[in-house]
Amino acid sequence: MGDEAAVPGTAPEKVIHTYPLIRHSDMSEEMRVEAVELTVTACEKHSQNNELAARMVKEAMDKKFGPSFHVVVGESYGFEVTYECTNMCYMYFGGNQAICIWKCS
Amino acid sequence: MIILFGVIQQKDATNKSRGNLAEDDALDWLKPRTLIKPDDQEEVPEADLEEEVGRILTTINPQWVADEVAYHYGKGKFMVKPKPTYGKAYPLYVHQGTAIRKDSDEAKAQIAAGYGMVSFDDAGPKRVKVKKTKTEEEEEEEPEQEPVTTEEAKGDEDQVQEEEKAAAPDEAPEEKPAEAAAEEPKAEEEAVAAEEGQETEEKEAGQEDQMVQEEYLDIKPRVKKLANQFNFCERAALTYTYPRRSVETQTIPPPRANFGATALQCIIFDYYQEDYARKMKEKEEEKPKRLRKKKTKHVKSEQQIHDERLAQRIREAWAILERLVNQNIYDDIAQDYRYWDDPSDEFREGMGSLLPLWKFQFDPMRSHAVCDVQWNPHYQDLFAVAYGSLDFTLQQKVGCLCLYSIKNPAYPEYAVITESPVICLDVYKEIPYLICVGLYDGNVCVYNAQLSLESSYQYKSNSVRDKHSNIVWEIRWGPRLIDGEPSFFSISGDGRVVQWAVMPGELQATTIITLTSNVPPIPGPDGTMLTVNSCGSCICFHPERTEIFMVGTEDGMIHTCSLKYNRNYVRSIQGHHMPVYRIHYNNYNNSIYASCSGDWRVKIWEDGRDEPLFMFELGSPVGDVKWAPYSSTVFAACTADGKVYVYDLNVDKYRPICVQAVVSKKTKKLSRVDFNSKLPVIVCGDTKGTCHVLKLSPNLRVMCKPPKKAQGIDQRTLQIMKLDKLLSLVRDPPFQTGVVDEKFEDD
Numbered sequence: 001m002g003d004e005a006a007v008p009g010t011a012p013e014k015v016i017h018t019y020p021l022i023r024h025s026d027m028s029e030e031m032r033v034e035a036v037e038l039t040v041t042a043c044e045k046h047s048q049n050n051e052l053a054a055r056m057v058k059e060a061m062d063k064k065f066g067p068s069f070h071v072v073v074g075e076s077y078g079f080e081v082t083y084e085c086t087n088m089c090y091m092y093f094g095g096n097q098a099i100c101i102w103k104c105s
Numbered sequence: 106m107i108i109l110f111g112v113i114q115q116k117d118a119t120n121k122s123r124g125n126l127a128e129d130d131a132l133d134w135l136k137p138r139t140l141i142k143p144d145d146q147e148e149v150p151e152a153d154l155e156e157e158v159g160r161i162l163t164t165i166n167p168q169w170v171a172d173e174v175a176y177h178y179g180k181g182k183f184m185v186k187p188k189p190t191y192g193k194a195y196p197l198y199v200h201q202g203t204a205i206r207k208d209s210d211e212a213k214a215q216i217a218a219g220y221g222m223v224s225f226d227d228a229g230p231k232r233v234k235v236k237k238t239k240t241e242e243e244e245e246e247e248p249e250q251e252p253v254t255t256e257e258a259k260g261d262e263d264q265v266q267e268e269e270k271a272a273a274p275d276e277a278p279e280e281k282p283a284e285a286a287a288e289e290p291k292a293e294e295e296a297v298a299a300e301e302g303q304e305t306e307e308k309e310a311g312q313e314d315q316m317v318q319e320e321y322l323d324i325k326p327r328v329k330k331l332a333n334q335f336n337f338c339e340r341a342a343l344t345y346t347y348p349r350r351s352v353e354t355q356t357i358p359p360p361r362a363n364f365g366a367t368a369l370q371c372i373i374f375d376y377y378q379e380d381y382a383r384k385m386k387e388k389e390e391e392k393p394k395r396l397r398k399k400k401t402k403h404v405k406s407e408q409q410i411h412d413e414r415l416a417q418r419i420r421e422a423w424a425i426l427e428r429l430v431n432q433n434i435y436d437d438i439a440q441d442y443r444y445w446d447d448p449s450d451e452f453r454e455g456m457g458s459l460l461p462l463w464k465f466q467f468d469p470m471r472s473h474a475v476c477d478v479q480w481n482p483h484y485q486d487l488f489a490v491a492y493g494s495l496d497f498t499l500q501q502k503v504g505c506l507c508l509y510s511i512k513n514p515a516y517p518e519y520a521v522i523t524e525s526p527v528i529c530l531d532v533y534k535e536i537p538y539l540i541c542v543g544l545y546d547g548n549v550c551v552y553n554a555q556l557s558l559e560s561s562y563q564y565k566s567n568s569v570r571d572k573h574s575n576i577v578w579e580i581r582w583g584p585r586l587i588d589g590e591p592s593f594f595s596i597s598g599d600g601r602v603v604q605w606a607v608m609p610g611e612l613q614a615t616t617i618i619t620l621t622s623n624v625p626p627i628p629g630p631d632g633t634m635l636t637v638n639s640c641g642s643c644i645c646f647h648p649e650r651t652e653i654f655m656v657g658t659e660d661g662m663i664h665t666c667s668l669k670y671n672r673n674y675v676r677s678i679q680g681h682h683m684p685v686y687r688i689h690y691n692n693y694n695n696s697i698y699a700s701c702s703g704d705w706r707v708k709i710w711e712d713g714r715d716e717p718l719f720m721f722e723l724g725s726p727v728g729d730v731k732w733a734p735y736s737s738t739v740f741a742a743c744t745a746d747g748k749v750y751v752y753d754l755n756v757d758k759y760r761p762i763c764v765q766a767v768v769s770k771k772t773k774k775l776s777r778v779d780f781n782s783k784l785p786v787i788v789c790g791d792t793k794g795t796c797h798v799l800k801l802s803p804n805l806r807v808m809c810k811p812p813k814k815a816q817g818i819d820q821r822t823l824q825i826m827k828l829d830k831l832l833s834l835v836r837d838p839p840f841q842t843g844v845v846d847e848k849f850e851d852d
Contacts, residue, residue, distance in 0.1 A: 017377040024364065080365030088364055095377060098368030104361070 016095045023098075024090040034064060035089050039099050043073065050074055050097075057101060065103070072100040428513050435514060438462050442511070442786070447802040455756045457763040457804030459749060462786065463514040465796040467492070469522070470505045475790025477529045478777045483537035485783045486511045487518070490796055493526030493545055495776060501526050506542055506552055511786075511798060519554050533582045533591060539563075541593045541605075543577025549595050549605060549612070564612045566605070571614045573597035579643045584651050594646075596656060600638025602666070618671050620658060645688035649695050657685025663700060663710075678715050680708060687729050693737035693824045697832070701727035707742050709754075711832070718835045719758065723750055725770075729777045735785075735806055737828035743767075743775035743789050751805050754831055763805055767797050 020036050027035060038060050039053075046052040050073040061069040065087075072079060075096055087103035173186040205212050432439060442462050450457060467490075476493035492505035504526035508519035525546040533539040538554040549572070551564040566572040575598030582593045583604065591607045600620040606613040622639035629635040640659040647653035652668040653675070661681035664674040683703030691697035696712040703726040708717035725746040733739035738754040747770040751763040767775060768791045778789040785801045809823035818826075 015381070017381055021377060021380050023376060024366065026362075074368060076367075076369045078365070078367040080363065082361050082363050085360040085362050088362070090364065090366055092368075092373045092376060096370055096373060098366075098373055100366075100368075102364070 018094050020091055020093045022089065022091045024088070026086050026088050028086060031065060031087075032089060035061065035101055036091065039091065039093055039101070043093050043097060043099070047094075054099075057099070061101065061103075068105040069101060069103045072098075074098060424513075427515070431513050431515050435463060442798075442800060445800070447804075450802050450804040453804070455753075455762055455804065457751065457802040459751070459763060459765040459767070459787070459799040459801060459805075461767065462798040462800055463511060465490070465509045465514055465517075465798070466794060467505065467507050467517050467520055470507070470794045473501055473505065473526065473794045474792035475776055475794060475796055476527060478779050478788050478790040478796060479530060479532055480779055480781045480788065481508075481532055481537050482534045482782065484510075485781060488779070488781075488788050488796070489530055489532055489540055490517075490790060491527035491530040491542060492794060493528045495774075495792055500545065504528075504544065506530065506540065508540075508554055509796065521552060523550070528576055529578060529580045531580050531582050531593065533593075535585075535591070539591070541580050541582065541595075543573075543580040543595050543597070545576050547573035547575055547577060547597060547599070549573070549577055549580060549593075551593075551607060551612070564607060564610075566612050566614065569612050569614050571603070571616060573599055573601065573603065575599035575640070578641060581644055581646055583646065594644060594654070596641035596644040598640040598642075598659070600640055602641065602644060602654075602656060604668075616671070617668055618656075618666050620656060620664065622658075622660065640684075642684045643687050645690060645698065647695065648690050648692075655688050655698070657681075657688050657700060657702075659684040661685060661702060661704070663688065665712075676713075678710075680710070680717075681706060683726070686727065687731075689731055689740075691732050691737060691828070692734050693821065694828050694832075697828065699730045699732060699740055701730035701742055703727070705744075707740075707750075707752075709740075711836070718832065719754065721750075721752065721759075721761070723748075728775055729779075729789075731778055731780055731787075733780050733806070734782045735780075735808070737824035738831060739805065741778050741780065741787055743778040745774040746770040747773055747775055747791070749775065749778060749787070749789055749799065751801070753805070753807070755827055756807075758831075758835070763802070765799075767791070767799065768793075768795070 020040055022032070022036065025032050025035075035057075038057050042053040042056040042060075046056065054071040054073040057073070058069050058071040061071070069087075070081070075098070077098070079100060081100070081102050081104070083102035083104050089099075089101045091099050091101075093099055174183045175186050176182070177184040207213075207216075441460060445460065447458050447460065470492040473492040474495045475490055476495065477489075477491035479489050481487035481489065487508055487510050490507045490509060492507065494501040494504075502525075504523040506519075506521050506523060506527055507517035510518050523542070523544060525544040525548065527542045528545055529543040531541050533541070540552045540554060541549060542552060543549050549566045553563040556563065573595065577595050577597045580593060580595040582591065584592070586592050586606055593605050593607070594602060594617065595605065596602050600622075602617040602620070604615045604617050606615070620639045620641050622637050624637040624639075626634035626636050639662065641656050642659050643657040645655045645657075647655075654666055654668070656664045656666055657680070658664070661679060661683055663678050663680035663685060665676040667675050680700050681702035681704045685700055685702045688698055688700045691699070697709065697718075698712075699707060699709050701707045705722050705724055705726060707721045707723060707727055707730050709719035710717050721742075723742060723744050725744040725748070727742050727744050730740055730742040733741065736753070736755075738756075740752055742750045742752075744750065746766075747768040748764055748766045750761040753762045756762050767789060773791040773793050773795075776790050776792055778787055780787050785806050786798055787801065788796055788798050790796045809820060809827055811818050811823055
């Protein structure tokens with residue numbers, strides 16, 4: 001009984017959000033959509049390998065918007081970067097991954 | 106010329122050195138293929154046979170004997186053979202010179218052309234000789250003494266020194282029939298002949314040297330060369346070289362910014378939660394938000410709306426007040442308009458009169474002419490007036506479209522100034538606030554009387570292709586198009602009838618017919634033949650068959666056309682001798698129409714007849730003719746001398762039942778007239794911008810009384826019957842009367 005009572009109580013807290021969530025971005029609408037899509041694809045494809053995911057996003061972004069993009073995929077890290085304006089996107093995905101994409105050549 | 110000396114045995118030299126062997130080989134080759142081996146042939150292993158033996162090119166002739174001795178019979182002793190300079194040497198590489206024989210055809214041609222004629226001293230021939238020997242030597246492919254000379258001629262002094270030494274021993278091989286020289290004599294002869302005996306090859310070395318020097322020196326002053334395919338001219342021009350300068354600019358680096366954050370599971374989780382909560386909140390608020398938006402809008406413009414409403418109310422109040430005042434002022438006229446019937450009509454059978462009621466004027470348009478006037482089909486007290494100008498020598502710059510109500514004679518209900526004089530108008534029956542107008546400059550516009558005046562016209566043909574290039578004389582609304590757009594037709598002085606489709610936001614023009622004239626093509630200024638279109642002046646649509654319309658032209662023709670044929674007329678009659686101003690179908694009989702013209706005449710026609718049924722001469726150009734809407738036999742016409750004529754064919758077939766001078770014929774002309782569709786009034790416009798509303802006296806609007814035999818027949822049938830009866834009397838072949846009652850005539 002107690003367990004059952006506890007389950008509905010905890011249920012709303014246990015909701016895990018996996019949708020891509022932009023924390024900070026100054027990209028243009030088009031670029032941002034593209035970046036988010038790429039990130040989703042890459043992170044889903046390489047869910048176990050952040051390096052590959054980052055590489056995939058970086059290469060695709062380079063191809064689409066010109067070099068040089070930098071991508072960081074990870075679960076916990078801190079950063080301080082200098083980026084070219086309107087080329088920065090910091091987002092969360094999958095509930096536990098933070099992806100930082102910026103351009104600086 | 107460069108000659109490489111090598112020891113490759115070649116050609117005849119090869120043959121000579123290996124004489125027998127080679128010959129045997131050749132014979133062997135010719136014999137049948139039976140391999141005969143000499144008995145003493147050495148057995149060579151296969152490997153040795155196939156071994157490759159390299160040959161080395163050296164500058165030393167290995168077969169050259171250093172001190173060859175031969176017996177000299179003359180001297181009776183052995184002598185050391187003179188050394189051939191390079192008797193056993195053969196050219197490996199021969200570089201062709203650019204010289205040609207002087208006596209060759211080519212050279213002759215060139216000399217004739219002026220080349221090689223600079224100095225005619227010794228140098229000339231000598232030079233030629235040198236060249237010649239060179240050429241010869243090339244031909245022979247045999248190193249001879251001449252090459253020496255050639256090379257000397259080249260001016261290589263060192264070489265000359267060497268060759269001099271060699272030159273002396275050279276004599277011997279030359280003289281003796283050496284193998285190499287054996288083939289030479291022919292060439293030698295040529296050479297000698299060419300030399301003109303001046304020089305022989307056996308010249309003293311030193312002498313030759315001198316000669317060479319001389320030659321060399323002599324040749325120098327030569328300026329022109331004998332040109333051949335190997336002579337090229339080089340021409341060059343030095344252009345200005347622009348000084349180099351380096352310009353540098355440094356662009357502003359793209360703006361950069363810094364961003365830093367920390368990604369931790371807790372932060373990510375918190376942010377997701379936050380975002381989720383925000384989303385949920387938005388979802389909940391979505392509906393109220395929309396409502397709230399509307400509310401704010403209302404709130405914002407409430408004051409304005411209030412103001413607008415107030416202004417509107419005030420405006421309406423003022424309008425009513427204005428009408429009240431006007432009604433007070435014109436009370437007697439209003440009373441007359443409603444109730445006064447000329448009592449004298451009872452005493453004069455078959456004659457009537459017109460009672461002048463209001464006069465409508467719009468002050469800015471005092472100098473304009475009323476070019477068209479039309480009652481509104483929906484509001485019986487409203488009529489539209491087109492202010493233009495009929496004085497084409499003194500054309501006005503602007504025009505005006507006005508809507509007057511007889512409730513307010515002082516000021517038009519609606520007035521809009523147009524950019525060009527308005528010549529014609531038509532009120533749309535379906536949407537009575539839409540008025541299309543034709544302008545003097547060929548444009549057509551559609552005005553929406555509901556819109557405020559600021560917005561002016563709703564449509565204008567300004568930007569439309571194929572618009573009229575001349576005055577638009579008449580404009581008529583037509584049936585809706587297949588897609589439901591309203592359309593109207595216009596006829597213009599450029600001889601075209603154009604259908605205009607009122608599309609959303611624009612007008613679309615379609616040329617229905619181009620009015621051809623009988624005038625033969627006139628040669629234009631540039632020789633082309635110009636076809637002359639006849640100028641259309643009026644248009645009238647058949648009341649029932651919407652595709653049939655009639656067109657009056659300025660040369661008096663009346664063409665019946667169909668929308669289905671854009672080339673030919675259905676019918677064509679010479680109706681008048683002057684421009685036809687109006688064609689109007691009878692309201693009761695679709696085959697009867699009236700036309701009026703500048704030739705003073707009003708004619709009543711029946712479809713399919715070339716001759717008019719009636720013809721009236723009014724003594725002045727007739728500006729307009731209209732059938733009365735209430736009677737099949739009544740029509741009114743207005744003339745340029747200011748009179749309105751009302752005819753009732755049933756009463757008098759020859760004379761008008763009413764002639765009334767409305768304006769002074771000295772200053773004004775009447776241009777247009779129109780019957781009100783419901784009230785017994787007509788409006789006519791004059792050339793000074795005044796519209797006169799006249800009331801028809803009772804005698805002018807006599808209704809038919811039904812015959813005693815058939816009481817139930819309605820007025821319309823009676824009117825039709827009345828007209829039919831009348832027509833039967835007029836038509837050339839007596840028409841069979843049968844339907845009409847005899848007693849009907851009495852009525």
